Amino acid sequence: MPTEIHTFLADHRTALVQELTGWLRLRSVGGIPELVPELNRSAHWLAAVLREVGFPGVEIWQAEGAPAVYAEWCAAPGAPTVLIYSHHDVRVSKDEQWEETSPFEPALRDGYLYGRGASDAKGQVIAHLWGIRAHLAATGRDAPAVNLKVLVEGEEETGSAHLAGLLDEHRPEADLIVFSDTLLWRRDHPAVCTSMRGTILAELEIYGPERDVHSGAVSGPAPNPAMELARLIAALHDDKGRITLPGFYDAVAEPSERTRAEYAALPYSDEDWLARSDTRSIGGEEGYTVLERLWARPAIEVLTIVAGDPEGPSRAAIPAVASASLSIRTVPDQTCAEVAEQLRRWVKETVSDRVEYQLSVSPESGQDAYRTPDDLPAVAHLAAAMQEGFGAPVGRMGNAGGGPADLLTRVVGAPAVFFGTGLPEDRWHDSDERASIDVLTAGAATLALFWARLADG
Structure with missing residues (x-):
């Protein structure tokens, strides 16, 4: 099945880029009242694509100018139910600081698609959509092998102020949450994220x-x-x-020996980190490595x-x-x-x-930190799917940023795993934000394989 999935995604690479390009043109900036119509257009755009993928139940949850999109495809009795979380709002852009293209006029150059939201986080949602398409094409199924629910909110960038209320009102149930607003380590050495500050x-x-x-x-x-x-x-x-x-x-708490060993096993050098992060120099708390400072402190x-x-x-x-x-x-x-x-x-x-x-x-x-339980079987399934999806060794990492993972797990009553397709060099919240098309397609392959592994597991 991995071969069929990779072939399908290679054949549809142009379609993936075109789909993401169309979404990036919508100026769905969070927190600006005059751009609320763009957020609504973005939500309706996603709702239409989810229906096209095959989701029979798609809704738009209104939350004071920050619409969330919710969808269900539950046609696998006895299989796990997974809630996918991400967001479609984006950060404000200073157009004059962008050099590759204007923020909402996407441009494809040297394997990267430039535009606000390309990596954070519309690209991550697109990887999910094409992962589902590839999963169905490779398995010949009429519906995913697991029960899928999708929640893509519209105010993550401004603090998810109404997310708790939406969850309280609608009470989605699931056995597992896949949180997709995170980074990978490197294209040639991806890593399963197991914590979020x-x-x-x-x-x-x-x-x-x-x-x-x-x-x-x-x-x-x-x-x-x-x-x-x-x-x-x-x-x-x-x-x-x-x-x-x-x-x-x-x-x-001090990082465990296991955590320290996992971070130390990732390929790292100061020179590589400085070049990819554009941070000029390294500082922070003495007594800890750069990766420990990023993810565990x-x-x-x-x-x-x-x-x-x-x-x-x-x-x-x-x-x-x-x-x-x-x-x-x-x-x-x-x-x-x-x-x-x-x-x-x-x-x-x-x-x-x-x-x-x-x-x-x-x-x-505020948003409290979250750590995936060490013994959660889904982590091993995800790591195995990433190995096949990226064709590279898979490590363990954390996420330096924050998000509503803790809130989701408390309300839904299910543990969370993290899977994102961003890279440190994707310039989140900065000018010339971009997404690697190779990473998006490898991420989609990973997700297609993950659903099959979860069903079999």
Whole structure:
């Protein structure tokens, strides 16, 4: 069957590219009210393609301008039921920073399809659609060998604020969740992802003078919120790269010897990582490898800093306000609620009494980390399918970003495995986002083989 699947996908490679190209043209940017019509068009586009693939039950779940697409194909009595999760909303794009093409005018070059959402995560959904087509073509079946349910939400990029409500309302049942919004390691050495870090977002504003004040008139005695914000940000880490929030590491477990060995077995060099990630240099918590820092240790990052006159000529004024957006990545056993409270206490105790501040952090909008159970048989089935799908050795990895995996497993009551077709060099959230067509077709082959293995297993 692997030969038939690969042949089918090779024969339909152009059709896969054309399908993804059509979807990428829709500007389904999350969080922008005037683009809600594009999100709706994207949802209806996907619903139509799911029906064309063969799904007999397809619905659009409305969620305040962020429609989710849900589909069922349950025609295999006694076989496992799998819920596939992904998203069709994309990040905002700064068109002037794109060089290969405009964000929503997809272009195929040197085996890569460029466009916003190509890898995160429309390409991953397309891999699923062609995986199902290949599975049916190779087996001669009229319906998949397992019962499939698909949930593709429309607000993952803005925090999945309404996903819990949708799940609560519709209560989809499944035996297994396949979470497809993740990365692979390398095309020639894919890896099964077995964990996902959690995410908490926070906004910190520091208030100094009552208004922007000419620096020549008050410089020296006046409070400067930009400098206080810089001091606080610098104090978030000690000289060994550890986060300084009291109690932050109380729930952080050391990576197991098994996990460390799995990460160490992946092909890695600093030079390769720097070239693929465009990160210039390597830092972080001492005592851990780069891959352990990425997947098994928590982190705090500053995403934006705004103060004074960020554009145009400077007014030479001390700003009244300085603000920063913070992203906290947690690991299993930490909870969003506990970490949010640790951040609140730390800011209150650390900030200067010469300024005022406001910290906005909502643990309800955070996403807790998740780890796939070590003994879950589906992991071995997925690894075997990846070996055949990619024709390469398969390792184990984690996912440095976050997502609603923990929420899905709690509400659905089923464990999750991760399978994505992104690569670190695919430039998620950046200009010139792209997807490798070879990886998409290998991913589709993997999924086609996975459904057969799950049914047999």
